[in-house]
Amino acid sequence: MAVGWAAVLFVAIQAFAGWVLDYARPLVRFPTAKAVLAVARQEPKPPAFAFLGSSRTGAAIYYDELEHALAEPGKPAPRAISLAVPAGDAITMEFLLDQLLETGPAPQWVFIEVSPETVNAENTWWMPLHVLRQLNWEHVPTHAVAAIKGNAAWPYLEARLVPTYTFRKQIVAETKVAVRDWWPKPDAKTATGTVIGKDPTPLPLNWTEIIQAPAKPANDQLIENSRIGSRTTIRKSLTPYHIGGPVVSALERMLAKCRAANIKVVLLGIPTCSPHREEYTPAIEGDYDAYIQRLMSEFGCRCVDGRDWVPDTMFLDTLHVDVDGGRHFTRKLAKEVLKGLPVE
Amino acid sequence: MLFTTAKFLGFFLVAFSVYWLLGRHRWRLVWLTAASAFFYACWRWEFLFLILGSTSVDYIVAQWLERVKDPRQRKGLVVLSVTINLSILAYFKYRAFLLEFAVDAAHWMGWSVPAQEIKLFLPLGISFYTFEAISYVVDVYRGKTKPMRNPLDYAVYIMFFPHLVAGPIVRPNEFLPQLARRKRFDWPRFQAGVQLFLLGLFKKSVIADQVALTIDPVFKSPADFSSTTLWLAVLGYAVQIYCDFSGYTDMALGLAHTLGFKLPNNFNAPYVASSPADFWRRWHISLSRWLRDYLYIPLGGNRKGPTRTMINLFLTMLLGGLWHGANWTFVVWGAYHGMLLAVQRLIPKSWDHPALRPLGMLLTFLLVCVGWVFFRAQTLGEAWTILRGMVVPTSGTELGGDGPLLVVTCVVVTLIGQALGQLGGSPRLLFRVPATVAGTVMALVLTLALILTPGDGKVFIYFQF
Numbered sequence: 001m002a003v004g005w006a007a008v009l010f011v012a013i014q015a016f017a018g019w020v021l022d023y024a025r026p027l028v029r030f031p032t033a034k035a036v037l038a039v040a041r042q043e044p045k046p047p048a049f050a051f052l053g054s055s056r057t058g059a060a061i062y063y064d065e066l067e068h069a070l071a072e073p074g075k076p077a078p079r080a081i082s083l084a085v086p087a088g089d090a091i092t093m094e095f096l097l098d099q100l101l102e103t104g105p106a107p108q109w110v111f112i113e114v115s116p117e118t119v120n121a122e123n124t125w126w127m128p129l130h131v132l133r134q135l136n137w138e139h140v141p142t143h144a145v146a147a148i149k150g151n152a153a154w155p156y157l158e159a160r161l162v163p164t165y166t167f168r169k170q171i172v173a174e175t176k177v178a179v180r181d182w183w184p185k186p187d188a189k190t191a192t193g194t195v196i197g198k199d200p201t202p203l204p205l206n207w208t209e210i211i212q213a214p215a216k217p218a219n220d221q222l223i224e225n226s227r228i229g230s231r232t233t234i235r236k237s238l239t240p241y242h243i244g245g246p247v248v249s250a251l252e253r254m255l256a257k258c259r260a261a262n263i264k265v266v267l268l269g270i271p272t273c274s275p276h277r278e279e280y281t282p283a284i285e286g287d288y289d290a291y292i293q294r295l296m297s298e299f300g301c302r303c304v305d306g307r308d309w310v311p312d313t314m315f316l317d318t319l320h321v322d323v324d325g326g327r328h329f330t331r332k333l334a335k336e337v338l339k340g341l342p343v344e
Numbered sequence: 345m346l347f348t349t350a351k352f353l354g355f356f357l358v359a360f361s362v363y364w365l366l367g368r369h370r371w372r373l374v375w376l377t378a379a380s381a382f383f384y385a386c387w388r389w390e391f392l393f394l395i396l397g398s399t400s401v402d403y404i405v406a407q408w409l410e411r412v413k414d415p416r417q418r419k420g421l422v423v424l425s426v427t428i429n430l431s432i433l434a435y436f437k438y439r440a441f442l443l444e445f446a447v448d449a450a451h452w453m454g455w456s457v458p459a460q461e462i463k464l465f466l467p468l469g470i471s472f473y474t475f476e477a478i479s480y481v482v483d484v485y486r487g488k489t490k491p492m493r494n495p496l497d498y499a500v501y502i503m504f505f506p507h508l509v510a511g512p513i514v515r516p517n518e519f520l521p522q523l524a525r526r527k528r529f530d531w532p533r534f535q536a537g538v539q540l541f542l543l544g545l546f547k548k549s550v551i552a553d554q555v556a557l558t559i560d561p562v563f564k565s566p567a568d569f570s571s572t573t574l575w576l577a578v579l580g581y582a583v584q585i586y587c588d589f590s591g592y593t594d595m596a597l598g599l600a601h602t603l604g605f606k607l608p609n610n611f612n613a614p615y616v617a618s619s620p621a622d623f624w625r626r627w628h629i630s631l632s633r634w635l636r637d638y639l640y641i642p643l644g645g646n647r648k649g650p651t652r653t654m655i656n657l658f659l660t661m662l663l664g665g666l667w668h669g670a671n672w673t674f675v676v677w678g679a680y681h682g683m684l685l686a687v688q689r690l691i692p693k694s695w696d697h698p699a700l701r702p703l704g705m706l707l708t709f710l711l712v713c714v715g716w717v718f719f720r721a722q723t724l725g726e727a728w729t730i731l732r733g734m735v736v737p738t739s740g741t742e743l744g745g746d747g748p749l750l751v752v753t754c755v756v757v758t759l760i761g762q763a764l765g766q767l768g769g770s771p772r773l774l775f776r777v778p779a780t781v782a783g784t785v786m787a788l789v790l791t792l793a794l795i796l797t798p799g800d801g802k803v804f805i806y807f808q809f
Binding site: 001002003004005006007008009010013014158162164165168171172176 | 790
């Protein structure tokens with residue numbers, strides 16, 4: 001009897017905890033999304049631009065550079081916010097956009113990172129993270145196959161059935177923060193004027209720390225490394241190639257939501273090194289271009305292909321630009337694209 | 345396959361369900377043997393042959409012992425069996441240690457001998473099942489146990505998966521009679537088993553593993569840390585090893601209960617012991633009893649005068665230390681406890697006054713903690729560094745974040761838990777409350793264990809022995 005009651009209660013606790021983590025406090029499961037949203041929500045008024053994407057976007061856009069490039073005499077520069085998170089594809093971006101639309105601030109323009117590999121139905125790169133960060137019970141029918149293909153079936157099942165175990169680290173961290181917030185703190189000023197006891201200001205993600213690229217080798221070695229990386233990871237993510245799957249569905253839902261919320265969209269091809277681009281066969285490029293054209297005509301969005309805007313020597317690895325590459329890309333983007341976009 | 349993993353849970357659910365679904369007792373024993381063999385093979389299947397081969401010797405010797413009447417031949421058979429068992433144990437556990445010792449000794453004498461590197465996997469649970477096999481043969485020889493006719497019974501005795509890898513060291517007369525009785529599923533017993541398992545899970549996953557995360561860096565480079573931190577680390581380790589090992593034992597006992605078996609208890613609130621002898625009556629009880637019955641008493645016990653008693657105690661603990669591992673730190677740890685037991689014999693009985701008992705508890709706890717320094721340190725040099733840092737005020741790195749609070753909380757909770765256990769609070773308490781209350785407590789303990797476990801698959805400390 002006692003064991004039976006314990007089993008029933010345990011299942012009920014898991015179900016309740018799952019509901020809280022899925023719906024009431026969804027950002028507990030996704031700490032990096034929580035961090036970028038906290039920074040975005042500090043904006044005093046709706047920003048002009050928001051950049052949704054992965055670490056590629058995170059490493060490629062420098063906001064101080066953007067502000068500097070967009071500044072005009074006598075006018076405040078239009079504000080831009082980063083919503084790039086590690087391992088971000090359209091499934092992740094839709095989650096972030098939903099959060100942003102729910103509580104604000106809603107931007108005027110959204111830049112959405114796109115690439116041929118992320119819209120490939122066979123590419124399940126990020127499923128092991130999606131099942132932990134964004135996917136709920138309602139996604140099971142549409143995402144289960146991709147989760148199995150992406151070796152994420154077990155973590156998905158575990159996250160659904162025993163969420164208090166799967167998300168234990170996040171739960172403990174949140175509880176500690178809650179206890180610290182609740183605990184009375186002295187609110188005194190130091191000699192330098194710093195207020196002690198106040199919560200720290202949210203900081204943007206540190207992409208150098210997140211990407212953890214090894215020390216940059218000589219240029220020829222760098223290109224050779226990129227070639228090897230492209231042959232292994234990128235080729236795998238493009239073979240076989242056909243556009244579709246849950247990422248594409250999320251991308252199209254996101255575009256529809258932006259249209260409904262009167263947010264203008266730019267699909268942005270983030271820089272990749274030339275060995276990476278060489279993996280896009282003419283057939284892949286053809287399919288991809290046709291798909292992007294369809295999105296542009298169907299949802300009225302624009303597309304900027306910046307994939308070849310940064311020279312190979314300005315890459316950290318196959319996927320990410322270095323600081324010089326990021327600043328170079330940001331300046332070019334501001335000058336050639338953002339300055340021409342109408343903002344209020 | 346650790347008891348704390350989902351893989352084990354899956355294995356156990358299958359093993360448990362099939363076991364109770366099988367109607368006939370013999371079939372259940374066959375199933376238990378097969379499940380235990382699978383459990384062991386999941387680690388390294390090759391060593392399944394070793395466990396079967398080495399323990400088969402004892403089975404055959406026991407059969408012979410029944411037939412042979414000549415005392416010298418009987419003694420010879422026992423010596424043969426014990427020698428084979430200890431040789432296998434020595435080969436796997438002490439070969440590298442002995443070779444290293446020989447090379448060091450040769451260097452000391454000025455001989456040039458190239459250093460040898462031997463890398464052998466230690467078969468999981470070898471120290472435990474070897475002692476069980478020896479106790480079986482010796483008990484048959486002494487006439488305390490009848491040899492088992494059916495090899496299946498013997499296989500279950502040795503390989504029963506709850507106690508296979510880290511004990512408790514089961515004695516034949518405790519376990520074999522249970523094999524003769526047909527089991528009937530019993531809900532209160534099942535509840536007791538689940539409660540014990542949850543208690544063990546909490547001790548291991550929440551306390552031991554969390555404390556380990558905090559104190560492991562200190563033991564890795566003790567010279568970098570301050571005296572306060574070294575004290576915290578040693579106290580933390582005292583709690584970690586207790587919760588790790590007693591947690592494992594609780595889980596083993598709980599699992600055995602759910603299958604209708606009773607294993608001997610291994611711990612009885614050791615940190616409230618009032619003397620070193622009392623500590624060894626409460627810590628790793630099954631090993632202490634084994635050493636007493638198969639080593640200390642055959643050496644002469646306390647029957648040959650006070651000096652010989654002290655020597656016997658010292659030797660028994662020295663070998664007990666060596667049983668734990670092939671390292672000088674374990675030898676010193678064993679010798680240290682042997683010395684404590686010997687010195688205790690010199691203290692007049694009149695000192696054992698109830699008023700002095702709290703002082704005895706505190707002193708015993710501190711002495712045991714000093715012993716843990718040798719047990720935990722990788723080398724004697726490191727142990728010395730820690731002990732010196734604990735005695736001589738040293739500045740250095742402090743534990744950061746919540747580390748000190750966590751360690752102190754775990755020490756206090758463990759000591760209070762043991763004190764309450766002595767005062768009558770125990771898992772049995774849950775049988776005296778309504779089922780809904782007991783069930784709620786169990787569900788909450790499981791949930792808390794799941795939330796607070798670091799979940800990094802840290803193995804049980806005693807798996808290495």
